[in-house]
Amino acid sequence: GNSVTQMEGPVTLSEEAFLTINCTYTATGYPSLFWYVQYPGEGLQLLLKATKADDKGSNKGFEATYRKETTSFHLEKGSVQVSDSAVYFCALKAGAAGNKLTFGGGTRVLVKP
Amino acid sequence: DTAVSQTPKYLVTQMGNDKSIKCEQNLGHDTMYWYKQDSKKFLKIMFSYNNKELIINETVPNRFSPKSPDKAHLNLHINSLELGDSAVYFCASSQRGEVGEQFFGPGTRLTVL
Numbered sequence: 001g002n003s004v005t006q007m008e009g010p011v012t013l014s015e016e017a018f019l020t021i022n023c024t025y026t027a028t029g030y031p032s033l034f035w036y037v038q039y040p041g042e043g044l045q046l047l048l049k050a051t052k053a054d055d056k057g058s059n060k061g062f063e064a065t066y067r068k069e070t071t072s073f074h075l076e077k078g079s080v081q082v083s084d085s086a087v088y089f090c091a092l093k094a095g096a097a098g099n100k101l102t103f104g105g106g107t108r109v110l111v112k113p
Numbered sequence: 114d115t116a117v118s119q120t121p122k123y124l125v126t127q128m129g130n131d132k133s134i135k136c137e138q139n140l141g142h143d144t145m146y147w148y149k150q151d152s153k154k155f156l157k158i159m160f161s162y163n164n165k166e167l168i169i170n171e172t173v174p175n176r177f178s179p180k181s182p183d184k185a186h187l188n189l190h191i192n193s194l195e196l197g198d199s200a201v202y203f204c205a206s207s208q209r210g211e212v213g214e215q216f217f218g219p220g221t222r223l224t225v226l
Contacts, residue, residue: 034213043117043203043217044156087154093213100146100161100169101212106154 002027004104021075023090031092033073038087117218136204143209145187150201
């Protein structure tokens with residue numbers, strides 16, 4: 001079956017530090033990959049996506065590259081802010097006919113001033 | 114101009130009671146979802162409807178019954194509530210065929226005493 005594995009949190013870092021959240025996946029066919037962010041007390045929001053190998057998704061200073069050879073989609077940001085404190089979810093949609101998202105377990109990030 | 118709204122935001126009730134959570138979206142989307150998020154932030158899909166037709170029904174106890182009166186609304190009714198039902202329930206919607214780009218509501222925190 002399809003699955004997504006994320007690094008466990010919490011990840012605690014200082015403002016302006018570099019952030020990496022690892023995400024690897026198992027899927028049949030060619031999945032599309034996504035990162036969602038959940039700010040405290042809110043629902044999830046789509047952060048970025050990539051639909052084929054070597055695609056790079058980017059938004060709000062975050063980037064992730066779809067690596068088929070390593071089945072990974074790691075999220076990075078060069079300089080985090082306190083406002084980036086949230087839970088980040090990696091997710092996949094399996095193939096063109098996929099009708100649901102499979103989410104990873106989420107990674108909590110805490111950025112301290 | 115809320116995109117996906119849920120009511121109530123908080124729900125505290127006794128074991129054995131029956132309760133409902135309502136969801137409405139004004140995005141014109143065809144597909145709606147219910148998710149359950151546990152205390153460790155793990156997110157699990159429960160149901161998905163496409164234009165009032167049930168398309169996903171994960172292994173959810175039959176005490177949970179979704180109802181979609183029209184494509185803009187998806188309600189969740191829960192019978193005989195149990196302690197283990199305590200969680201945050203999220204409604205989401207997406208355009209047909211855009212499963213990866215879901216818009217989430219703010220969540221309903223259900224506490225069963």
